[in-house]
Amino acid sequence: MSYIKKPKVIHPKSPRNDLGLTVRDYEGGMSTLCAGCGHDSVTGAIVQAAFDLSIPPHRFVKLSGIGCSSKTPAYFMRESHGFNSVHGRMPSVATGANAANGELTFIGVSGDGDTLSIGLGQFCHAARRNLNMLYIIENNGVYGLTKGQFSASADIGSTAKKGEENLQTPIDPCRTAITMGAAFVARGFSGDKDQLVPLLKAGFMHRGFAVIDVISPCVTFNDHEGSTKSYEYTREHYHPAIHADFVPPAQEIKAKYDEGEAMSITLHDGGQIVLRKVDREYDPTDRAAVYSYLEHRQAAGEIVTGLLYIDETRPEMHDLSNTSDTALAHLDFSELCPGQSALQKLHDIYR
C-alpha cells in the first residue's frame, strides 16, 4: 500500500544532481500496482527525468484523476504536493492550480479511461488553453481497476482477455491533442526508458501543454495474445520516428549529427531539444504533415513513437490572459483590495 514507507538508504557514492540530491530523493511511496505493470516503469522514468533536471522536488505539483495510472503520483516525489482528483477532472484542477501559481512545475498523470472517456472534454480544453504542464497518459487500452473493460483507446479487432473483440473506433490521444491545439505531442513506450526519459525532460521544460502518450501494458488484463496493447505487440509494431534529447540551458550540444538527421528547437528558458530523426522527411513542426503521417502509419498498424509534434511559439495560458509576473497566490492583499476611498467614489455610478 502507498502508506508503506520505502526505506530511504542512500549509498555514499550515489550520483548527485546539481542540487546535491540523489535519485532516491525523487522517489515516493511503494507502488501497489501489479508486478510488471508498465506504469511502474513510467514512474521510474519520471523520477529519473526530474532528478536529471535538478528541480527541487517540492517545486513540482503532481496531479491525477482516477484509475491505476492516477495512483502513481503517490509513488514519486514524496516531497511534492499531490492532488488525486475526481475521475477525468484532473485538467481543471491543474488549470486552477496553475492559474494561482504558475511558477511551479506541473505534472499530471492520467490513463486512457481517465483522459479519453470520462475526461475527454477537460483534456481537450486544457490543450486548447495551452496550459503549461506535462500531461502523461499511461495508455493500456483497458480499465484495470474495474477488471478489464475496453477503454476508448482500444484498437478495432483487439481482443479482451475472455476473447471479446473491440469493434469501436479508437481515439488516438496524440492526434486528438494535435487537433485540440497542444503544442508538444509525443508518444513513448513504458518498455523503452532510454527514449522516454528525454521525452519527459523535454515535456517538463516545454512551456505549454505537453502531452506524452505512453503505451504502458496492463499485465493483468491486457497483455495476452490478440491484444494490441501488450508488451509483445507493442515491441513488434513499435516505430521510433524521432528521438528527442533535452539539452539544458548554457550547455553545449556535443553530439554530432548528420546533415538532415537532426533539428534543434530552442525552448523558452534557453534549453534545447535536439530531435534525431529516423525518417529524414519528417518535420515535427508541420502540423498538417504530422497529422497525416500519424494517420497513415496507424492505418499500416505501426505505433509511431518519439516527439511527434512541437510548436514552441504558441503562447500558454498565462501569456494569453496576461497575468502578472508575480504568482496570483503571492500578491499582497494591499494590491488586490481597492479600499474604502475607491468604494466611495464608485457609489456615484449607482446614484
Added chain:
Amino acid sequence: MSQGPKTNDFTIRIANVNGTGSASANALLMKSLFRMGIPVVGKNYFPSNIQGLPTWYEIRASGEGYLARSGRVDILIAMNAETYKNDLARVAPGGYLIYDSTWPRSKMLQRNDITVVGIPLAKMCNENFSNARSRVLMKNVAYVGALAALIEIDLEVIRQSLKKTFASKAHMLDANYLAIELGYNYAKEHFDCPLSFVAKPLDKTRGNIMIDGNTATALGCIYAGATVGAWYPITPSTSVMDAFSAFCEKFRIDPETGKRNFCIIQAEDELSAIGMVLGASWNGARAFTPTSGPGISLMSEFLGYGYFAEIPAVLIDVQRCGPSTGMPTRTQQADILPCAYASHGDTRHVLLFPANPEECFYLAVAAFDLAERLQTPVIMLTDLDIGMNDWMCPDLEWDDDYVPDRGKVMDADALEKVESFHRYLDVDADGIPYRTYPGVHPKGAYFTRGSGHNMYGAYTEKSKEYQEVVDRLRRKWETAKEYVPGPVVDYTEKHRVGIISVGSCDSAVREARDRLLESGIGTNYLRVKAFPFNGDVQKFLDAHERIYVVEQNRDAQLRSLLMLETDVDANKLVPTLFYDGLPIEAKGIIAAINEDMARGKAA
C-alpha cells in the same frame, strides 16, 4: 378620487418587447424617482430570449420604503400590442393604462374602472427622428417624458440624469431630451395633469445607492482579494462575472506593467469551473465560481471532494426556477436543500443567505474568510430577484483595517520549526487541521485525495482511521457554528407568533409584519443568514408555538432543513410557500397567515 392624488405610493409597470432598448428608459425613470429622494425598487420580468418576446419592468415607489414587489399595478405603460389584453386586466381599479395611440384601440382597451391614456408615441417619434433605430428607442424615452408630466417627475432631475448617462455623446443627449419633451408636452396639452398618483420630492434616498446583487457580489469578491474566477455562463449568474471582470479592469491592472492581477477562466462546463476553483484555492489563491441551480447539480461530485479533502472554495448560486432547466429568467429559492447536502456520502456545506445586494457585498467577503477558516466549500445563495434587479440599499462601507482570514496555513518558517507536518491532524481540538501551500517547503508536502485517508493524510481502508477523519469533520461542523453569521432576530416577549424566513423574502416579510401589526397581529421575526444554524435559531424555535416559515419554493426546503438540523416540533412550523417564479410580495404572506389563524380559531 375625491381624497386627492396618492403621493409616493404607486407601482408603474411597463410592458414592452425585448430587444427594443427599453431597459435604459426604464432605468432613467427609476433613477429619476430615486434622485428625487423617493425610495424605489425595480423588478424586471424578462423572457429567456434575445429579441421579440414580451418583457415587463415594474417600478415601485414607496415613501415608506417598502422594497418588495407590491403585487399591484397603478400605471401600466402598454408598449406591446400583443399583451394589451392581459396588461389591461392587470391595472388596479382607479389606475391608468397609457398606450401608444398612433394606432387607436378605443374598442379593445375598455374598462370602466380605470383611465386609458393614449399618447401617439410612434407618430411623434417618426416625425422627429429620421433614423429607424432612433424611432424605436425614442418611443421609450418619450413615455418617460409623458410620465414626467402625468405624475410630476422633476424635469430637471431627468435632464441631469440624461447628462450623466450621455456625458460623452452630445447627439444622444439632444435626441433623448427631445424625446422627453415630446412626451411631456403632449401629456401636458392633452390631459389633466397630474393624475391621481404623484411623485413629490422626499429626502429618503440620501446615503443610498441603487445596485443589483450580482454587481454587489462581484464587488465583494474584489474586496475580498479573489484573484481567480472560473465560471460557465448561466442565467441569472452571468452578470456576476461580467461585473467582476469590469471591476478587475478598473482596479486590478498593474499600472506599471499593464499586467493583470487576476485570472478569469471561462470553463468548458461547470464541472471544470469548480475543479479550477478547488485547484486555485488549494494552491493559495482566493477563487470563486458564480453559477445557478443546474451548475450546482454538475458541481456536486467536486463539492464532496472539497468537503472531504478540505479545500476552500466559494460558490455563488444565483437561484432560478427549477427543476431542471425550469424557468431560467424567473426567481426561486429552491436550491437550499440540494446545496446543504450537495454530493454523495455524508457531506454538508456551509451556506450563506444574503437578503439584498448590500448583504451580497458583505457576505461575499465573509464567504472567502469562512471557506479558508473552515477549509471547506462555502455556497452563497442569492436568487434572480436579488441578483438581477436594482435594489435601493445603504452605501457600502469598507474597513481599511480588514485583514483577510486565510485560516490555518503553515508557511515556510512554521514548517522549518516543526519536526513533521500532518495534514489532517486536529492539533487545536476544534476540528480544523493545518494546511500548506505547494512549493513552499519540502516538509509541507502531502497528498490530497478524495479516497479514504487517515489523520496523517495517508491512504487508508482501515475502518477506525477512516471514521476518525469523518468524525472530526463533524466536529469541524460544530466549530463552523461559531464562525458563521447568526440570524437577524426581531423579538419581543409580547408576541406569540413567529415568522422565519430567508434571503429575498425579507422585504416582503417586513412589509407584511407592519400590515399585520396594524390589524392587531404582532409577530416576531427571525431571518436565517447562514447554515449551519446556531443556538439563536433554536432559541427562537423554542420561544414560539406557531411559526410561519416563509420561503420561495414548493417543498418547504428551509422548513425541512430546520426539521433536520434542530430540535423542533415539525407541527409548529407552518409552510408558507411562494413559488410561481415572481418575486415575493407582502400580500400573499399576510393572506396565508390570516388564513391559518382563522383556521386555528375555527378549530
